[in-house]
Amino acid sequence: MSRYLEVTDIDYVPAGVKLTEPLIIRASAIIDGRCKREIGVKTYTERIPLTDSQRGHLSYYPVLDLLSAKGRPTQGAFGNFFGSPEFEPIDNLNIIDVDKEIGSVWCGQSPFGSPYKEVEVSYTSGWEIIPDKVKVACGLLIGQMATNPNSNVKSKKDFDYSIEYFGNNMITPEIADLLSEFELRSFR
Structure with a gap:
């Protein structure tokens, strides 16, 4: 409250x-x-679709801190032979660049070199x-x-x-x- x-x-x-x-x-x-x-400061988790240029936008800003992320690559290790890949944890949060003032996101490639089509991001937002x-x-x-x-x-x-x-x-x-x-x- x-x-x-x-x-x-x-x-x-x-x-x-x-x-x-x-x-x-x-x-x-x-x-x-x-x-x-x-x-005030609150933690949010949301899934955001990414464009072909690996860009998206978080709903709440200013973003204070990125806590964790998962991504769904466009293709898995074997392409899409076994179906569409599931969300996988992104251990290196440095591949995600967030403009903290306006909440825009740019995301790098998956470990197999495939771009992400969607990311699930947990972050804190608000004014301390x-x-x-x-x-x-x-x-x-x-x-x-x-x-x-x-x-x-x-x-x-x-x-x-x-x-x-x-x-x-x-x-x-x-x-x-x-x-x-x-x-x-x-x-x-």
């Missing part, structure tokens, strides 16, 4: 708003939903120190939730217990702008 603020981080919330654990957890969950990922933009966005969300717990309610009728909502999004344009560089963008 993500937590992008601590109860002591009162500089990030509007004046007069009391910072509580439930508000921090709710705001952090909204940020994770908007960005479609956790901002939560960026200030995320903390500010979290504080703005907490300010919205604390001042009006039903900020998404358009009208409420107590007689027949009906509630009409504006929409399902608490992300204002200002918060969206703060979080834009942390959102997951698919390259596939």
Whole structure:
């Protein structure tokens, strides 16, 4: 569970708003939903197809560390005589070049000289120190939730217990702008 603020981080919330654990957890969950990922460091394992030039792209970046990899070569030691080769461990991770800032991958050849057509990579991604933009966005969300717990309610009728909502999004344009560089963008 993500937590992008601590109860002591009162500089990030509007004046007069009391910072509580439930508000921090709710705001952090909204940020994770908007960005479609956790901002903190997390381990991912994914299979990525490689182009003919042995290039691919990891989904989550920045990449902090490459932990392990397996590859499926286009051909085995005996070609494809015994069927398509299975995934095999890549012991030398130096044959995989990762641009850690944007997650692009280049992979070398298999031990038999055949290029890989797909790799399965385990890696860590995220920010070790939560960026200030995320903390500010979290504080703005907490300010919205604390001042009006039903900020998404358009009208409420107590007689027949009906509630009409504006929409399902608490992300204002200002918060969206703060979080834009942390959102997951698919390259596939």
